[in-house]
Amino acid sequence: MQTKPRHINEIYVTRAIAILGVLIVHATSYTIIDMKGTAYYGFYNAINTFFKYGTPTFILLSSFVLFYSYSARPLTGKLMASFYKRRMLYIILPYVLFSVMYFLYHYDVYATYLAQDEMLSEFFKRLMIGKASSHLYFVFISIQFYLMFPLFLWFFKKFPRWSIHAFWIGFLIQWAFVFSLEQGWVTVENRMSISLSYMAYYFTGVTLGMHFDKVERFFSATRDALRSKWGVWTALLWLAWAAAAFGHIYVQYLSRTGLAAPSQMTYQLFWNAHTYLSAFMLLQVSFVIYRKWAPWLVNTLMHLGVTSFGIYLLHLLVLNKYNTTFQTGDPVMYHLFIAGGFAVSLVVSWIVVGLVMKFIPGYWILFGAKPKRMPKKERTTETPVDNKGQRVSSSAP
Incomplete structure (x- = not known):
């Protein structure tokens, strides 16, 4: 049986926050063009850039x-066979089916520049590089990692x-790849669809x-942990994160507005x-949310986390159907239109996948896949944790 992380519930909460980031980025993608030259461009650039943490x-x-x-x-052939069976059924099969759906959805666009006898080869080309839709690169790079796992x-x-x-x-591998691309030693199309671009994360x-x-005490962010050396590391993390987020937003703004031309390395x-x-x-943040927020809200987030892969697909x-169905030229209504696309x-997607x-x-x-039992927070009070940030069992109802 596959071992689950002790804090799998907190991971589901993290997945929920991540999928919200993905949806916000895609909902605001049109604003980068539509709002150019307006007073709102800085705001939409900041939103679109800030939430790129999702993938x-x-x-x-x-x-x-x-x-x-x-x-x-134990690393055995049986274990690896089980691993690849699960990836094939629960990752690759959905990827192929949604690649077909997205290709068919955009069929009329392809028909404007491709002959009928070229359609099948075009589909397989896009399938093999994760480009049947712009967001499927995530599954494509995951498949690359599974092959190396x-x-x-x-x-x-x-x-x-x-x-x-x-x-x-991982940082060395990733940045060796980035530097090689910058120097022209290696040439690839769609660098962000290559797993080497994410080796620091893997x-x-x-x-x-x-x-x-x-390190779980650091992530727990309990009062006791924050009073220890982990409090210093937490402060450094948040300061560095805020500086990096601001820098990322600013660099994107300069590039998108044409005020400057930052290099790909910058x-x-x-971004990294x-x-x-x-x-x-x-x-x-997910550890704190799980520990302190009301059970109904935590359970809602965990359900979102469980369904996040399906929602991603x-x-x-x-969103595309929404954007082609609803349009507005009114400047005020435009903001509601963008918010509506996210909502x-x-x-x-959540209702469909959940049902x-x-x-x-x-x-x-x-x-x-989904867990055999849906994660659930039962307690109505803050869950006790020890000085390592682990939940403490209790006989209290």
Whole structure:
């Protein structure tokens, strides 16, 4: 049986916050063009840039859960066969089916420049590079990582001392790739669809997954933890995160408005720092949310986290339909139109995925796996934790 992280509920909360970020970025994507030259451009640029933490956070979390789940188990052919079976059924199959859906949705566009006998080859080309829709690159790079996962798992199990250093090794690999692209030594299309662009996140998942017991007190952010050395690290994290987020927003603003032309290295630096630190910050926030917020609200967020993969796959169909159905030229109504796009894509996708998962036995074909039991916070008071940030059992009702 696959081992689950001790704080899987908090991870579901983090996934919920991450999917909200993804939806906000996509809902505001048109504003980067529509609002150019207006007084609102700075606001929409800030919103669109700030919430770019979503996909990188999903990447780090997926690696973290995998290494937590598999690193303590004997590495056998049976284990890897089970691993690939689950990826095939719950990740790759939904990816292929949604690639078909998005390709068919945009069929009329392809028909304007492709002959009928070219359609099938165009689909397979897009399927193999994660481009049947703009957001499916996330699943495509995840598949790349799954192909490398057994090798990484074998290495870090055989040389466990290196696992504590994995996070900075990931940075070296990622930035060697970025530097090679900048220097022209390597040429690739769609650099952000290549897993090497995210190795800092994947390898940080190695360190967290194999050594979470050493840092979970930091993420717990309890009063006791904040009064220890972890309080200093928390302050440094939040200060560095705020600076990186501001820098990322500013660099994007300069680039999008044409006021300056920051290099790709500069952009990558601020994007990497902002989104990387955001994943840590969101994990810490999720621990606090789980511990302190009302059960009904926490349970709502955890349900959103459970359904987040399905929502990720589906939401652009909903958003695209909304954007083509509702249009406005009124400056005031435009802001409501953008907010409505976010709300509709969230609510409709969430309802559809939730109902399918609940009532249709073969839900996994479209939306992937779900836990055998939905996570639930039962207590109506703050959950007691020890000085390591772990929940303490109690006989209280």
